[in-house]
Amino acid sequence: MTGCVEMTVGDDRQAQVWACLQGVTDPELDEPVTELNFVTRAEVDSTNRVHVEFRLPTYWCAANFSFLMADDMRRAVSALDWVEGVSVVLGEHMYADKINAGLAKGLSFQETFGVEADGNLDELRQTFLVKAFQRRQVALINHLVGLGHPPETIVSLTLAELGCLPVDDEGGKLVRRYLERRAVVGPVCDDAPAFVDAAGAELKADAFATYVAGLRRVGVNAEFNSALCRGLLSVRFDLDTPFVPRAHASPVSAEAAHALMPGASPANVQSS
Numbered sequence: 001m002t003g004c005v006e007m008t009v010g011d012d013r014q015a016q017v018w019a020c021l022q023g024v025t026d027p028e029l030d031e032p033v034t035e036l037n038f039v040t041r042a043e044v045d046s047t048n049r050v051h052v053e054f055r056l057p058t059y060w061c062a063a064n065f066s067f068l069m070a071d072d073m074r075r076a077v078s079a080l081d082w083v084e085g086v087s088v089v090l091g092e093h094m095y096a097d098k099i100n101a102g103l104a105k106g107l108s109f110q111e112t113f114g115v116e117a118d119g120n121l122d123e124l125r126q127t128f129l130v131k132a133f134q135r136r137q138v139a140l141i142n143h144l145v146g147l148g149h150p151p152e153t154i155v156s157l158t159l160a161e162l163g164c165l166p167v168d169d170e171g172g173k174l175v176r177r178y179l180e181r182r183a184v185v186g187p188v189c190d191d192a193p194a195f196v197d198a199a200g201a202e203l204k205a206d207a208f209a210t211y212v213a214g215l216r217r218v219g220v221n222a223e224f225n226s227a228l229c230r231g232l233l234s235v236r237f238d239l240d241t242p243f244v245p246r247a248h249a250s251p252v253s254a255e256a257a258h259a260l261m262p263g264a265s266p267a268n269v270q271s272s
Contacts, residue, residue, distance in 0.1 A: 010044060013080075014042070017052075021052070022034050027125065029229060030132040037230075039073075048084040049083070050077050052074075052077065052088045053090075055091050055092055057230075064121070067112065070099065089103075129181065134215050135218060136178045137178055138212060139178075141195070143174050147168075155202065158194055159179070160191065161194065163175070163179070
């Protein structure tokens with residue numbers, strides 16, 4: 001009976017770890033690293049230490065992006081009150097040895113890369129949180145417009161009113177995702193405007209169409225990068241057998257990958 005109880009506890013903790021990782025996103029794509037098939041291992045040992053391994057679509061993914069995701073995974077899992085330690089290991093990447101050594105020692109990105117690092121992860125994280133806010137905002141706005149809400153109504157909504165707005169299941173999901181990022185650009189309280197720009201300024205009905213058109217371009221670029229990222233990962237790895245590279249890692253050259261994927265330069269360890 002004791003063994004059954006221990007197995008139940010272990011399974012529950014394993015599930016908690018995966019739930020934490022589900023909340024970690026690729027900073028550029030704003031999609032969970034678990035859904036992108038980046039995480040290949042997440043296990044809890046007998047001492048309540050968690051071991052996470054992950055891989056990326058190309059050998060040349062930028063070091064700052066790679067370190068940022070690893071750091072976010074470590075932070076997310078470490079928040080569990082029963083965790084005694086977290087190791088995060090990046091596999092099959094040109095900077096894997098340096099990144100893994102820095103992570104193991106608890107070093108920052110700057111300490112790990114020294115003079116090669118330009119900027120810091122907090123600044124990079126904020127940049128991509130704002131981009132994620134913009135993509136989630138335009139997705140929600142598009143949905144509300146599709147439901148027949150005019151610009152004048154949308155820009156006048158407060159956060160409380162947005163939370164109570166009658167929407168379908170898809171709309172409810174979009175509202176929740178948007179509210180997760182709303183605090184990135186300004187204070188959140190019931191009477192605060194629901195829709196603001198990246199600087200926290202209220203949207204205006206007479207400039208609504210132009211503003212939304214600009215955000216849509218951001219969304220299209222993100223969708224293209226997401227499709228490309230998934231395609232490169234599936235070419236590089238056999239996804240039915242996690243973490244097993246194909247005979248040819250990728251038919252895409254380093255130069256081509258850099259041209260197609262923002263921040264994927266072999267030498268780029270600085271904020272974009």
